[in-house]
Amino acid sequence: MSSKLRQLFSVIRKTPELIGPARPTARVIKQLSSLDDQQCLRFQIPMIFFYKNDPSPAMEGKDPVKVIREALSKALTFYYPLAGRLKEVSNRKLMVDCNGEGVLFTEAEGNITLEQLEVGDAVRPPCPYLHELLYNVPGSDGILGCPLLLIQVTRLACGGFILALRLNHTMCDAFALLQFMKAIEDMAKGANEPSLLPVWERELLSPRIPPKITCAHHEYDDQTDSTLAMNPNDHIIKHKSFYFGPKEITALRNQLPQHLRDGCSTFELLTACIWRCRTIALQIDPDEIVRVTCCVNIRGTKYNMKLPNGYYGNAIATPTACSTAGDLSKYSLGYALDLVKKVKATASEEYVRSLIDFMEIKGRPMPAVKGSFVVSDITRGGFEEIDFGWGKPVYAGPPEAVLFMSFYIKYQNNDSGEYGTLVPICLPLRAMKKFEEELKKMTLQ
Numbered sequence: 001m002s003s004k005l006r007q008l009f010s011v012i013r014k015t016p017e018l019i020g021p022a023r024p025t026a027r028v029i030k031q032l033s034s035l036d037d038q039q040c041l042r043f044q045i046p047m048i049f050f051y052k053n054d055p056s057p058a059m060e061g062k063d064p065v066k067v068i069r070e071a072l073s074k075a076l077t078f079y080y081p082l083a084g085r086l087k088e089v090s091n092r093k094l095m096v097d098c099n100g101e102g103v104l105f106t107e108a109e110g111n112i113t114l115e116q117l118e119v120g121d122a123v124r125p126p127c128p129y130l131h132e133l134l135y136n137v138p139g140s141d142g143i144l145g146c147p148l149l150l151i152q153v154t155r156l157a158c159g160g161f162i163l164a165l166r167l168n169h170t171m172c173d174a175f176a177l178l179q180f181m182k183a184i185e186d187m188a189k190g191a192n193e194p195s196l197l198p199v200w201e202r203e204l205l206s207p208r209i210p211p212k213i214t215c216a217h218h219e220y221d222d223q224t225d226s227t228l229a230m231n232p233n234d235h236i237i238k239h240k241s242f243y244f245g246p247k248e249i250t251a252l253r254n255q256l257p258q259h260l261r262d263g264c265s266t267f268e269l270l271t272a273c274i275w276r277c278r279t280i281a282l283q284i285d286p287d288e289i290v291r292v293t294c295c296v297n298i299r300g301t302k303y304n305m306k307l308p309n310g311y312y313g314n315a316i317a318t319p320t321a322c323s324t325a326g327d328l329s330k331y332s333l334g335y336a337l338d339l340v341k342k343v344k345a346t347a348s349e350e351y352v353r354s355l356i357d358f359m360e361i362k363g364r365p366m367p368a369v370k371g372s373f374v375v376s377d378i379t380r381g382g383f384e385e386i387d388f389g390w391g392k393p394v395y396a397g398p399p400e401a402v403l404f405m406s407f408y409i410k411y412q413n414n415d416s417g418e419y420g421t422l423v424p425i426c427l428p429l430r431a432m433k434k435f436e437e438e439l440k441k442m443t444l445q
Helices: 003-008 064-078 114-119 174-188 246-253 266-282 325-330 333-344 349-362 429-443
Strands: 011-013 017-019 029-031 044-051 085-088 094-097 103-110 149-155 161-168 237-244 289-297 320-324 372-377 395-397 405-412 419-428
Touching: 017 064, 044 114, 044 174, 064 103, 064 149, 064 161, 064 174, 237 246, 237 429, 246 266, 246 419, 246 429, 266 289, 266 325, 266 333, 266 372, 266 405, 266 419, 266 429, 289 325, 289 333, 320 325, 320 333, 325 333, 395 405, 419 429
Parallel strands: 103 149, 289 372, 372 405
Antiparallel strands: 011 103, 017 103, 029 094, 044 161, 044 395, 085 094, 149 161, 237 419, 289 320, 405 419
């Protein structure tokens, strides 16, 4: 976003309000699953959606803020736990008090157009004005006793709008959030109930009796140092996103031996590439252990977890590959890819059950931080399909990366019109320059 546009852009907000379910709902206490209340998920996750002024005939003349506010209230009738508040009980277990207090909703007006933002390349991560588009209501950013969802809808001067939200991650993962957004879409278009009804059933992801750890969980390896693996003098953090289209993916595949070239997914290839480039860029001690954690969706029949359609809790396994920084930097892309493929293949039903039991036995520890990198693939999530009646979003997904985590986002290149994968990266400034150099060498072959 240009400095001139940044100076011009301003947002005027109305007073935030609490939106509860449209109809009375059950006043109950519900227990979260053993995957939900992991320590590493006790944070707020933001998402952002940009929409043009392209209303369907049914939405002609209607106010998107009013439509979304009403649809949100109706959706909360079915997803009423999201309108409650979390509390912690013995052994740090999380429960949600379904008290109907509501989620936070802010109506706002912006003074520029979506076209201006597109020209400024500001509709893709990193979002340079997230604080304007997602107001951090005082007292709302905790985990316990706070609203579980915060939404701001900002009208633009062109008639388009931006929806930004922040969700308590212990309640839902990305796939569950998409399901809830789809319910809001259904209600906005006049449905009486969501096309996919929500299912709680968090007890399906409870520990075994007795619990037993049967698999390696390197994402939770013990450490004597919990600091990030980077130079402590690197205080300037740089955010940037990188596009991987067919040309870049082909260049990466061409570096692989034949047995790996034909048998790897785009996710595995990108993960190996970014993990290797990031490790080199951070100049980590060659003997230091570095890790990459792959967030794996355990819904469906592959993992035999018997989660029903409509389940909207966290259903993510976290298999983790390990290497010394020296080996990862020294050896070819195929070395990193082989590690990623092997560890991803370990994500079985037994692995997930072992992870749940690990949380029970170990008391939900924090995962390893030093030398760790986490990737989450939401290219098949469907956020880019959410249509409240004004067409599909120009961009839908996370507004930025975090220091040790990146997302893979489905993205249409404005220049070519082709679809590829957008990856936000966050690194110290010096490391970002080195990362770009390494990535350029790997994708221009």
